[in-house]
Amino acid sequence: MLLTQDDWYETSRDLDWTFSYVDRAAAFPTEWTGAEGIPEDAWEAWEEPFRVSYRDYVRVQREKESGVKAVSNALQRAGSYDQLPASHVAASQMHMGLITMVEYMAVTMQSRFCRFAPSPKWRNLGVFGLLDETRHTQLSLRFSHALLKHDTRFDWAQKAYHTNQWAVVAAKNLFDDIMLNADCVEACLASNLTLEHGFSNIQFVALASDAMAAGDVNWSNLLSSIQTDEARHAQQGFPTLEVVMAHDPGRAQRIVDVAFWRASRIFQTLTGPAMDYYTPLDKRKMSYKEFMLEWIVDQHERVLEDYGLKRPWYWDDFLYSLDNGQHAMQLGLWFYRPTLFWNTSAGVSRDERAWLNDKYPQWEENWGVLWDEVIRNINAGHIDRTLPETLPALCSVTQLPLGTAMSRDRLAPVSLVRDGRVHHFDSEISKWCFEQEPERYAGHRTVVDRFIGGEIQPMDLPGALAWMGLTPDVMGDDTDGYRWAREYATESKATESKA
Amino acid sequence: MTVYELDSDAPLDPVLVGPVLRSGPLADAVIEAVSDDNPDRDVYVVDRDDYVRVHTPHECRLTWRSLEEHLGGTFQLSALEIEMPSFKGRMRSRSQEYMWFHSE
Numbered sequence: 307m308l309l310t311q312d313d314w315y316e317t318s319r320d321l322d323w324t325f326s327y328v329d330r331a332a333a334f335p336t337e338w339t340g341a342e343g344i345p346e347d348a349w350e351a352w353e354e355p356f357r358v359s360y361r362d363y364v365r366v367q368r369e370k371e372s373g374v375k376a377v378s379n380a381l382q383r384a385g386s387y388d389q390l391p392a393s394h395v396a397a398s399q400m401h402m403g404l405i406t407m408v409e410y411m412a413v414t415m416q417s418r419f420c421r422f423a424p425s426p427k428w429r430n431l432g433v434f435g436l437l438d439e440t441r442h443t444q445l446s447l448r449f450s451h452a453l454l455k456h457d458t459r460f461d462w463a464q465k466a467y468h469t470n471q472w473a474v475v476a477a478k479n480l481f482d483d484i485m486l487n488a489d490c491v492e493a494c495l496a497s498n499l500t501l502e503h504g505f506s507n508i509q510f511v512a513l514a515s516d517a518m519a520a521g522d523v524n525w526s527n528l529l530s531s532i533q534t535d536e537a538r539h540a541q542q543g544f545p546t547l548e549v550v551m552a553h554d555p556g557r558a559q560r561i562v563d564v565a566f567w568r569a570s571r572i573f574q575t576l577t578g579p580a581m582d583y584y585t586p587l588d589k590r591k592m593s594y595k596e597f598m599l600e601w602i603v604d605q606h607e608r609v610l611e612d613y614g615l616k617r618p619w620y621w622d623d624f625l626y627s628l629d630n631g632q633h634a635m636q637l638g639l640w641f642y643r644p645t646l647f648w649n650t651s652a653g654v655s656r657d658e659r660a661w662l663n664d665k666y667p668q669w670e671e672n673w674g675v676l677w678d679e680v681i682r683n684i685n686a687g688h689i690d691r692t693l694p695e696t697l698p699a700l701c702s703v704t705q706l707p708l709g710t711a712m713s714r715d716r717l718a719p720v721s722l723v724r725d726g727r728v729h730h731f732d733s734e735i736s737k738w739c740f741e742q743e744p745e746r747y748a749g750h751r752t753v754v755d756r757f758i759g760g761e762i763q764p765m766d767l768p769g770a771l772a773w774m775g776l777t778p779d780v781m782g783d784d785t786d787g788y789r790w791a792r793e794y795a796t797e798s799k800a801t802e803s804k805a
Numbered sequence: 806m807t808v809y810e811l812d813s814d815a816p817l818d819p820v821l822v823g824p825v826l827r828s829g830p831l832a833d834a835v836i837e838a839v840s841d842d843n844p845d846r847d848v849y850v851v852d853r854d855d856y857v858r859v860h861t862p863h864e865c866r867l868t869w870r871s872l873e874e875h876l877g878g879t880f881q882l883s884a885l886e887i888e889m890p891s892f893k894g895r896m897r898s899r900s901q902e903y904m905w906f907h908s909e
């Protein structure tokens with residue numbers, strides 16, 4: 307009788323060694339495994355929810371690859387890139403610059419699982435994970451390389467993480483920390499569980515659906531194909547969570563709560579504006595907030611509950627931030643556009659504004675008034691007044707501008723002093739993250755710290771732009787050349803003449 | 806047992822579990838297969854054009870046998886992954902059957 311995979315699977319995946327001349331502790335130091343305080347035999351309970359054999363893996367991945375390649379070759383031949391809306395293209399450039407090298411960091415993280423994970427089954431799965439992430443890096447580079455002839459901004463798929471561009475510094479700070487600077491247990495709970503099972507769906511499935519509607523079949527297909535790997539290897543998070551919950555639930559809760567907030571801030575910067583401002587209005591599926599409720603609240607959090615985790619203590623503030631943070635970031639991205647390597651869409655024409663007010667009833671009150679100021683300056687010919695002259699103060703944890711986590715009514719300073727240095731935070735939540743492990747965050751210097759420290763010369767905006775690696779050919783500007791503001795000029799003239 | 810097409814921006818009921826698939830013939834076959842494999846449960850389908858959620862309350866089974874039947878050809882469950890960027894709930898996978906569930 308022919309054996310099915312179920313018959314041999316369990317024997318095939320937990321090859322382990324009995325050490326004869328090395329200490330187990332020397333071969334698997336807890337600094338790397340993260341298994342301190344967890345009895346060795348506890349890991350026997352580690353069972354992957356999503357099984358995969360090498361034979362199936364190769365067959366399935368091969369089919370995924372040929373699918374992505376067929377689509378991208380056909381679209382390149384059809385010249386479909388030229389038809390895409392400029393604001394949408396900007397979202398794909400932002401993605402390639404900020405995410406491609408994170409895929410590569412994930413290769414390193416998965417490799418660490420292969421060597422140091424405290425369960426042989428987990429080490430085995432790490433191999434598939436590292437092959438997956440290699441694929442994601444290569445796909446993203448291939449996609450960007452093919453578009454280089456249209457726009458040098460796609461060069462940032464490779465270049466970004468070798469620069470000091472501030473959004474890259476913020477993203478790098480998070481991903482370095484949860485992928486490269488974390489032991490296996492922490493990396494797994496912060497990256498596999500929180501990021502891959504939760505937040506990456508927002509970019510790779512939800513935003514992919516917006517991209518598809520905007521006509522970018524190539525990018526959309528690449529994103530969702532990548533996420534089919536993520537859905538599988540993200541599952542490494544659950545058996546790890548189960549083991550840690552049984553022995554040190556406080557630690558699991560703390561790791562997840564810190565990672566959840568930090569991830570939500572980065573996605574608010576990346577995916578939030580892409581959904582609520584860059585995607586052409588008639589192509590938008592749902593708002594960033596609605597997608598977050600679908601993917602993070604209804605889907606991700608519900609499973610965590612099943613394992614006994616509680617919602618983060620800052621849940622109400624997280625929900626409040628869902629109504630505001632991406633709008634604050636959007637205003638900041640647009641205003642600081644020369645500091646970006648992508649063009650930025652304002653996304654506040656009359657019609658877009660009506661959509662924003664429908665999705666976010668507080669939008670006009672919190673953000674519309676600030677845009678009105680921008681609009682007045684544009685229409686009066688004062689573009690210079692819509693551009694920055696200085697750098698914003700940054701958060702010691704998220705590296706994002708102060709005042710961008712909540713609404714503009716909640717700008718009370720949050721800070722603490724440690725070893726004579728003042729650390730500022732974008733929220734009480736970020737401060738709480740810092741306090742969990744001050745020694746972890748205290749040494750980080752924000753872009754502004756480096757500016758004040760004299761690392762950026764000359765000490766002005768052009769000096770800062772050069773230091774960030776921003777050259778005139780990539781430096782961001784308004785995707786629409788400010789044309790969107792004109793309708794406000796004619797309308798205000800009309801009201802004046804009536805009066 | 807009924808298949809309900811949910812209004813596409815209505816909030817999801819947290820008790821629902823099951824796969825999220827890229828739209829296409831495989832997703833269509835999964836909808837049919839899931840309704841056969843879960844005779845005591847209603848099937849909720851949320852179609853967001855590019856992706857489609859195929860969910861049932863609390864527990865959702867998908868067997869290789871019914872999927873093959875609705876696809877009209879041979880198919881291995883491990884290939885479902887090619888079109889499945891996400892799923893809702895916990896998962897248990899065996900070569901003949903995938904299952905999504907919440908334990909509480």
Ligand SMILES: [Fe+2]
Pocket residue numbers: 409412438439442532536
């Ligand atoms: Fe990845």
Ligand SMILES: [Fe+2]
Pocket residue numbers: 412439502536539
């Ligand atoms: Fe991943």
